[in-house]
Amino acid sequence: MYNAKAYAAASEKSPLASTTIARRDPTPNDVQIEILFCGICHSDLHQVRNEWSGVMPTVYPCVPGHEIVGRVTKIGTGVTKFKVGDIGAVGCMVDSDGTCANCAEGEEQFCPNFILTYNFPDKHTGGVTYGGYSDSIVVDQRFVLKVPGNLDLAGAAPLLCAGITTYSPLHHWGVGEGKKVGIVGLGGLGHMGVKFAHALGAHVVLFTTSPNKKDDALRLGADEVVISKDANEMAKHAGSFHFILDAVSADHDINAFLNLLRRDGNMTLVGAPEKPMAVSSFNLLMGRRSLSGSIIGGTVETQEMLDFCGEHNITSDVEVIPIQKVNEAYERLLKSDVKYRFVIDMASLKKEA
Ligand SMILES: [Zn+2]
Ligand SMILES: [Zn+2]
Numbered sequence: 345m346y347n348a349k350a351y352a353a354a355s356e357k358s359p360l361a362s363t364t365i366a367r368r369d370p371t372p373n374d375v376q377i378e379i380l381f382c383g384i385c386h387s388d389l390h391q392v393r394n395e396w397s398g399v400m401p402t403v404y405p406c407v408p409g410h411e412i413v414g415r416v417t418k419i420g421t422g423v424t425k426f427k428v429g430d431i432g433a434v435g436c437m438v439d440s441d442g443t444c445a446n447c448a449e450g451e452e453q454f455c456p457n458f459i460l461t462y463n464f465p466d467k468h469t470g471g472v473t474y475g476g477y478s479d480s481i482v483v484d485q486r487f488v489l490k491v492p493g494n495l496d497l498a499g500a501a502p503l504l505c506a507g508i509t510t511y512s513p514l515h516h517w518g519v520g521e522g523k524k525v526g527i528v529g530l531g532g533l534g535h536m537g538v539k540f541a542h543a544l545g546a547h548v549v550l551f552t553t554s555p556n557k558k559d560d561a562l563r564l565g566a567d568e569v570v571i572s573k574d575a576n577e578m579a580k581h582a583g584s585f586h587f588i589l590d591a592v593s594a595d596h597d598i599n600a601f602l603n604l605l606r607r608d609g610n611m612t613l614v615g616a617p618e619k620p621m622a623v624s625s626f627n628l629l630m631g632r633r634s635l636s637g638s639i640i641g642g643t644v645e646t647q648e649m650l651d652f653c654g655e656h657n658i659t660s661d662v663e664v665i666p667i668q669k670v671n672e673a674y675e676r677l678l679k680s681d682v683k684y685r686f687v688i689d690m691a692s693l694k695k696e697a
Contacts, residue, residue, distance in 0.1 A: 345369065345469070349693050350478035351667050352405035356394035359671040360477065362696040365407060367482050368468040372422035375488045377432050382476035383411030383502040383660070384686040386532070386593065389674050391463055402463055409476025410436040410461040411504040411687070413497050417480070425485045431497065432488040433650070435504035436461055436640050438473060439484055450644030452487075477667065479693050489647050492654025499659025502532065502685040503650060505640065506660060510537040510589065511649040512641035513612040514544060517587050521545035526581075526588035528572070528601060530557045530564075533591035533614055535661060535684040538564045541589075543656040549581065551601070560683070564661075572600065583607075583631065591615050602627035602635065612636045660685045666692030 348367045351360045370376045388408035390396050412434040416426045426432055439459035440452040447455050459465070462475030474481075491500050510533055519525050525546040527537040534550070541548045542565025550566040552558075558569045570577050581604050588601050593615035602611055602623070609631065628635065641649065653659065661684045665673055673686045 348478050348480045349696060350407045350474060351670060351693070352407045352474075352477070353392045354405050356392070356402065356404075360392065362693075363405060365405070365474050365478065366469060367474070367480060370418050370420045370482050371468070372420040373484050373486070374420045374482050375416055375423055375426050375432055375485050376418035376480060376482045377412070377414040377434070377488070378417045378480050379412055379414040379476055379478060379690045381413045381498045381501040381664075382409040382688045382690060383505065383662070384409075384670070384673055384677065384688065385411060385502075385505045386677060387505070388475075388477075389677060392674075400463060403472045406463055407474035407477050408462050409478070409688075410434070411501040411506070412461075412476035412481060413491060413501045413504070414481070414690075419485075423485050425490075426488065431491045431493075433491050433500070433504055434461060434476070434481060434483050434488055435508060435646055437643075438487050439467075442486070446642075449642075451642040453640045453642050477670070477688065479690060487643060489643070489650055491650060494654055494657060496659050498664050498687045498689065499662050500650075500653070501687050502536070502660035502662065503653055503658075504646070506532045506536050506685060507540075507653065508641040508646045508649050509533055509614050509639070510591065511540050511652070512645055513589055513614065513636070513638040514540050514587070515645065515648075516638065517610050517612065519544050519546050519587055523547070523586040524549065524584055526551055526585050526601065526604065527566070528588065528590040529592040529615070530554075530561055530684075531591065531680060532660075532682075532685045535564055537589045537591055538566050539658050540652075542566070543652070543658060549585075578604065585609050587611070589614065593617060595619055595621075597622075598635070599624045599627050602633060605631060605633045607631040608633070610634045610636055612638050614638055660687075662687045664689050668692060668695075
């Protein structure tokens with residue numbers, strides 16, 4: 345074991361603060377990474393404040409962060425995928441059983457025994473896993489991805505959660521040329537959805553409640569912007585969409601969007617509003633429409649997404665901050681005051697004692 349610098353919350357009421365945590369020394373299949381950048385995901389805030397106590401109670405100290413990009417500093421004797429000096433990336437998972445049907449197909453996000461990057465039992469240390477708000481991390485090579493050399497590393501970090509969360513359903517539901525695709529909400533997830541759907545060749549319509557987001561949406565790749573509160577504007581698109589990606593986490597009426605799907609169209613949810621949603625059956629019966637969910641992606645698809653980003657030069661629009669501003673960033677995140685993702689420059693952690 346060795347000591348790593350990190351930012352952790354000591355309790356659900358505590359701000360994140362500088363501390364030291366124990367990490368394992370690399371075992372034969374492990375890659376040790378010096379973390380250069382780590383994105384801030386809304387999940388980090390939920391976990392730090394124990395807002396998911398019903399499903400995933402937080403164990404303190406909690407070190408969040410699952411949008412990790414860094415440089416390989418050490419490898420185990422069995423590592424073939426990376427050499428020292430390479431750039432590696434880690435997303436929401438760091439382990440899985442490797443034996444179930446989901447793992448066999450590279451869909452580890454559905455493995456009943458997956459291990460998330462933070463706040464999950466760590467079989468090596470006996471405690472819980474610690475995430476990317478740290479100067480280093482040690483991860484099995486199976487869960488370390490390669491980042492194309494042309495991508496800006498700060499902008500690439502959010503691809504590991506916000507990126508794969510939106511890419512996976514677009515890919516699964518066959519979004520491409522000749523398809524009319526809607527993206528609901530222009531935040532951390534939605535702005536990636538717009539970029540991907542555009543790069544895949546679809547006709548992209550961004551739905552937002554804020555008229556002031558129109559210019560940005562067009563710049564990011566939307567062909568049209570529809571103000572979803574405007575019933576007349578919505579009605580013009582009735583029955584026309586092949587696919588709609590709903591990236592909104594706040595409570596909202598999904599029936600207004602289901603009604604815009606054409607025959608056999610699908611709407612997939614990637615946000616998780618707190619309250620159960622009402623669905624009018626008729627909106628599904630008429631036109632044999634379907635409603636689905638999706639969560640991150642497996643290692644195979646995550647690598648495919650990163651390679652796609654390399655080919656199309658896609659990264660997230662980010663605001664880079666030093667780690668000393670992380671608590672302030674959380675407050676701004678709650679007000680959606682970021683375009684469109686905060687990323688921590690981990691060099692700033694070196695200043696801490
Ligand atoms: Zn996330
Ligand atoms: Zn499995």
